[in-house]
Amino acid sequence: MAMARNKTRTFLTMLGIIIGVASVIVMLAIGQGSKKSIQSQLSSMGTNMIFVRPYSDMRDGVRMDASSMQILKMKDVNAIKNECPHVSAVSPQVSSGGQVVFGSKNWPTSMQGVSDEYLSIRKFSVKDGRIFNEKEITTSAKVCLIGQTIVENLFPNGDSPIGKIIRFNKIPFRVIGVLDEKGENSFGQDQDDIIIAPYTTVQKRIMAITWFQSIFVSAIDENSSSLAQDEMVQALRKSHNLKDSDEDDFELRSQSELINTFSSVTDMLTILLAAIASISLLVGGIGIMNIMFVSVTERTREIGLRMAIGGREIDIMSQFLIESVMISVAGGLLGVMFGFLVSFVVSTLVGWPILITSISIILSFLVCVLTGVFFGWYPARKASYLDPIEALRYE
Amino acid sequence: MNDSIIHIENLQRNFNVGSEVVRALKGVSFNVNEGEFLTIMGASGSGKTTLLNILGCLDKPTDGSYLLDNTPVSSLTKNELARLRNTKIGFVFQSFNLLARTTALENTELPLLYNSTISAKERKKRAIAALEAVGLADRMDHTPNQLSGGQQQRVAIARALVNHPVMILADEATGNLDTKTSYEIMNLFQNLNKQGTTIVFVTHEQDIASLSKRTITLRDGIIISDKKIEDQKSAAWFLENLPVNDENI
Numbered sequence: 001m002a003m004a005r006n007k008t009r010t011f012l013t014m015l016g017i018i019i020g021v022a023s024v025i026v027m028l029a030i031g032q033g034s035k036k037s038i039q040s041q042l043s044s045m046g047t048n049m050i051f052v053r054p055y056s057d058m059r060d061g062v063r064m065d066a067s068s069m070q071i072l073k074m075k076d077v078n079a080i081k082n083e084c085p086h087v088s089a090v091s092p093q094v095s096s097g098g099q100v101v102f103g104s105k106n107w108p109t110s111m112q113g114v115s116d117e118y119l120s121i122r123k124f125s126v127k128d129g130r131i132f133n134e135k136e137i138t139t140s141a142k143v144c145l146i147g148q149t150i151v152e153n154l155f156p157n158g159d160s161p162i163g164k165i166i167r168f169n170k171i172p173f174r175v176i177g178v179l180d181e182k183g184e185n186s187f188g189q190d191q192d193d194i195i196i197a198p199y200t201t202v203q204k205r206i207m208a209i210t211w212f213q214s215i216f217v218s219a220i221d222e223n224s225s226s227l228a229q230d231e232m233v234q235a236l237r238k239s240h241n242l243k244d245s246d247e248d249d250f251e252l253r254s255q256s257e258l259i260n261t262f263s264s265v266t267d268m269l270t271i272l273l274a275a276i277a278s279i280s281l282l283v284g285g286i287g288i289m290n291i292m293f294v295s296v297t298e299r300t301r302e303i304g305l306r307m308a309i310g311g312r313e314i315d316i317m318s319q320f321l322i323e324s325v326m327i328s329v330a331g332g333l334l335g336v337m338f339g340f341l342v343s344f345v346v347s348t349l350v351g352w353p354i355l356i357t358s359i360s361i362i363l364s365f366l367v368c369v370l371t372g373v374f375f376g377w378y379p380a381r382k383a384s385y386l387d388p389i390e391a392l393r394y395e
Numbered sequence: 396m397n398d399s400i401i402h403i404e405n406l407q408r409n410f411n412v413g414s415e416v417v418r419a420l421k422g423v424s425f426n427v428n429e430g431e432f433l434t435i436m437g438a439s440g441s442g443k444t445t446l447l448n449i450l451g452c453l454d455k456p457t458d459g460s461y462l463l464d465n466t467p468v469s470s471l472t473k474n475e476l477a478r479l480r481n482t483k484i485g486f487v488f489q490s491f492n493l494l495a496r497t498t499a500l501e502n503t504e505l506p507l508l509y510n511s512t513i514s515a516k517e518r519k520k521r522a523i524a525a526l527e528a529v530g531l532a533d534r535m536d537h538t539p540n541q542l543s544g545g546q547q548q549r550v551a552i553a554r555a556l557v558n559h560p561v562m563i564l565a566d567e568a569t570g571n572l573d574t575k576t577s578y579e580i581m582n583l584f585q586n587l588n589k590q591g592t593t594i595v596f597v598t599h600e601q602d603i604a605s606l607s608k609r610t611i612t613l614r615d616g617i618i619i620s621d622k623k624i625e626d627q628k629s630a631a632w633f634l635e636n637l638p639v640n641d642e643n644i
Contacts, residue, residue, distance in 0.1 A: 305492040308453060309554070310481020310509040312474045388453050392488065 013291045014331035016284030017371070021335025021364050022342055023277040028360035029343040031270025033353035038262045041185060042255060048222045049121055050229055052076075052215040052236070055251040070211040071240065071249055077215055079239040086228035089218040091118035092199050096206045098169040100195060102154040109150060111168055111195040113202025114216070121218040124196075129162045129177030132198050140200040144168070145177035147192035168195065171205055225256045278367070284331070285371035292324050292379035303383050304391025317384035324376025325369060332368035336361055399462075400561050400593050401427035401450065406459035408445050419445040421616040422459065427562070427595060432588040432627075434596045434604040437613035444566075446613065447597045451484055451564050452476045464561045481509050485555025489567035491547045493539040499526060499550045500535040506558045525553040529583060545576035552583060562593040569603060575637055581606050582630035606630050 054069035077092050094113040099106050112118070116131045132143050146154075146161060155161050161175045173195075182191040203209055219228035229252050236250055296303070303316055340356065347354035408420040419442045427433055437443040448454035449461060452468055453476075461468045464483055471479065480486075485506075493502045503522040507513045513521070526535055529549040539547050548568060555563050565584070569577035585606060588594050596607060604610045605628050612620045
């Protein structure tokens with residue numbers, strides 16, 4: 001084959017395809033990787049989570065601050081629990097900032113007053129100890145669970161915090177559990193800097209209030225999230241005795257919206273990256289066409305000879321087409337390998353999340369074979385249309 | 396139907412050059428029988444090349460009939476012509492036209508690649524036999540740039556023989572070779588002819604023509620003479636009687 005006889009040229013032609021395919025694979029890997037990592041970060045926050053908070057309302061023409069609205073009560077929590085079949089878990093939430101002290105150590109943090117269902121809604125899990133029980137909630141027991149950041153700051157020498165008494169805003173709490181490490185969320189907040197206590201305890205003993213700042217809800221699954229939201233709006237409007245003409249005095253926020261937004265942003269990013277990478281594949285294809293034209297011209301006499309000794313048009317055409325497809329297939333294979341390598345290097349050196357899907361490999365490989373056929377077609381046809389008499393006389 | 400290899404009657408070929416019609420062949424008729432060694436002679440512009448192209452099934456006549464081995468060529472499609480060239484004709488060119496960087500054996504096998512009825516094993520066997528017939532059995536793995544001009548032309552002749560054609564069509568096959576090598580090649584052609592191969596040889600050299608059995612001379616698109624050569628000379632004799640110092644030129 002002529003390709004083997006002209007190694008340098010064949011390799012340089014191939015290089016265009018190799019770089020094209022490799023860059024498509026790397027770009028897709030980066031795009032898909034970041035999408036996956038954002039998705040998994042969001043789902044670690046609980047993708048089916050719905051969040052209810054008061055909506056700032058007009059009182060005599062004055063816009064009220066949403067956090068000062070005292071409209072979310074226990075009856076709302078019960079209404080959601082009882083009237084919404086697509087809801088699997090509900091927890092009220094109040095939070096108070098303050099200083100936590102143990103011995104000579106102290107740390108500024110916030111205490112979340114929640115019910116036991118909060119853990120499943122926020123995808124927290126208990127590493128040591130236990131969650132508080134129904135009795136501790138009703139009796140406003142001074143018990144708490146602490147996150148890893150608190151453990152590190154209050155118990156730096158590795159003592160087990162279980163059973164220890166810590167003080168939050170001077171009120172003593174018994175540590176009954178330690179939460180598993182959860183890391184940062186996608187906005188960079190430390191999710192381990194948390195103390196969890198029964199909501200009744202925080203309401204009565206720390207803040208002296210009767211309302212909740214928000215309600216955390218879990219839909220049965222991600223798909224029923226919007227259904228659950230509709231049910232919750234109905235239940236809360238009824239519980240708040242709102243007339244049809246009144247606007248909602250609460251608002252719902254769900255993670256699925258956030259996920260959709262991020263997904264569409266990363267999808268767009270992926271498409272953009274892939275589009276830029278495809279340009280290099282296109283340039284590689286034009287390289288093939290160019291070199292095939294040179295090859296056809298250079299081998300005019302050979303083509304004439306092959307025709308004279310019995311090569312048909314289709315034979316000549318397939319010879320050149322096979323050559324260009326082989327260049328692109330070989331280039332594609334090397335490109336896939338090269339793409340893997342570069343993706344791996346990028347993920348280890350730069351630390352970007354990388355995800356190589358079989359779709360992206362198959363797709364870029366197919367595109368590159370098609371490139372070979374497409375850009376090889378015209379030179380091959382030109383070769384097959386040569387007049388053998390003219391071709392044999394070509395100097 | 397008859398048993399002649401080539402049967403040509405009133406062959407005409409016109410070319411349209413701009414608005415003018417150039418009549419390259421103005422009615423040529425002749426027969427070539429099996430085992431003949433025919434040279435076609437003529438000055439440039441005599442229609443020699445046009446006739447050769449038609450004989451080689453690379454071009455079709457404007458008018459007249461051409462039967463090659465009893466196959467009417469004028470009515471064939473392009474692909475059928477290609478098949479005819481592949482199975483019935485062996486070409487030998489002035490400039491050898493071997494594939495560069497390809498061994499003598501692979502060059503010889505080339506025509507058989509376009510014949511799907513021949514297996515790879517058979518292909519190799521026949522290519523080796525053809526190379527042995529031209530005396531290059533020991534040069535099979537050499538590429539053209541490792542061979543002399545005469546050896547290259549021998550490979551080309553082996554390539555022409557490999558498909559067992561009904562005739563060999565040579566176009567100025569000695570044109571690029573020195574006198575001695577020319578006689579060697581002609582000697583090979585004469586030996587092949589003795590073994591029964593039909594040869595049609597286009598040339599403008601009188602002494603090459605004198606080595607054949609019959610000469611047709613063309614001028615302005617018509618045959619002006621068609622004569623048997625009674626005293627066919629032997630290329631081997633010429634080789635033996637070459638001046639000694641000729642080898643050093």
